[in-house]
Amino acid sequence: MPLIRKPAPQPEPAASADWHTLAAQLQSGTPDERWSAARALADAPQSAPALSDALATQTDPRLREAIFTSLARHNNEPALHVLLHHLRTDDASLRSGALGAMALMPDMIMQRLDALLHDQDPDIRIAACDLARHIPAAATLAAILATEPVVNVCAATIDVLADIGTPAECAALTACGNRFPNEVFLSFSIKTAMERITSRDGA
Numbered sequence: 001m002p003l004i005r006k007p008a009p010q011p012e013p014a015a016s017a018d019w020h021t022l023a024a025q026l027q028s029g030t031p032d033e034r035w036s037a038a039r040a041l042a043d044a045p046q047s048a049p050a051l052s053d054a055l056a057t058q059t060d061p062r063l064r065e066a067i068f069t070s071l072a073r074h075n076n077e078p079a080l081h082v083l084l085h086h087l088r089t090d091d092a093s094l095r096s097g098a099l100g101a102m103a104l105m106p107d108m109i110m111q112r113l114d115a116l117l118h119d120q121d122p123d124i125r126i127a128a129c130d131l132a133r134h135i136p137a138a139a140t141l142a143a144i145l146a147t148e149p150v151v152n153v154c155a156a157t158i159d160v161l162a163d164i165g166t167p168a169e170c171a172a173l174t175a176c177g178n179r180f181p182n183e184v185f186l187s188f189s190i191k192t193a194m195e196r197i198t199s200r201d202g203a
Contacts, residue, residue, distance in 0.1 A: 023050035026067075027057065035063050042070035048078035055086055055094060068097040072104040080108050087127060099127055103134045110135055117141075122150045129156040136164040142172035151183055158186070162193035170194050 022044070025037040038054070041047040051067050058064065071079040083105075086098040102109055109116075109131050116128035117140070125148070132141050141157050142165070148154050154176055161169055177190045 019044035019047050019050075023047060023054075026050065026054045031060060031063070034058065034060075035066050038063055038066035038070055042073040045074045045076055045078070048074060048076075048082045051079075052082040052085065055082075055097075061093070064093065064097055068101040072101040075105050075108060077108075080105065080112070084112075087124065088121070095127075099130065102131055106135050110137070113137055113140060117144050122153050125150070125153045126156040129153070129160050133160045133164060138165045138169050141165075142169040145172045145176040151180055151186060154180070155186055155189055158189045158193050162189075162196045165193065165197045167197060170197060 019041060022037040022040050025033050026041070027034075029037060034054075038051070041051060048071060051071055055064060055067055058067075068083075071082055080102070083098040083102050086094045087102070089095060113128060113132060113135065116131070117125055119125055119128070125144075129141060129144075132138075138161060141161055144157055145154060148157065158173065158176070161173065165173075173190045173194055177187050180186050
């Protein structure tokens, strides 16, 4: 009769409170403990609020980077909500980190892109243009050029279209220039973008 081996014991699922312990460590541990906790919380999608709280109180760049990486790995609505919140702060480091993390969540951003491009805050609209670079969403950006009232937002849109646009967007670029005939720098940006698009299309 063959020997039947006893099944190897399977690891127990992590206790539901484990992520709470990590969240506490994220606030009060040593620098290395906080960093390790931030990385470990990448596997706890429910920890987005705790990671957000840590971003508000922890200023170490290495730790913030780990937190943003974990939020990007969550790739869910709570994480995106946290990132959008920090995208609106006055802290340039937080804004930059949030934007970088959101760029790693293209599917989530695609669902919110139109709303971000129509946000009341021009700075958010500019950030949305940069995010569109990673999707990419050239046609969506071209449509924005028809109505966007702020020249700097138009400039940001044109800058991205120079990288991802196709000949299909050239008409929108020309129309944008006609809307702002006295903005010399915008006319130059449009001319440069169209040259790059044409060159890329003919390559």
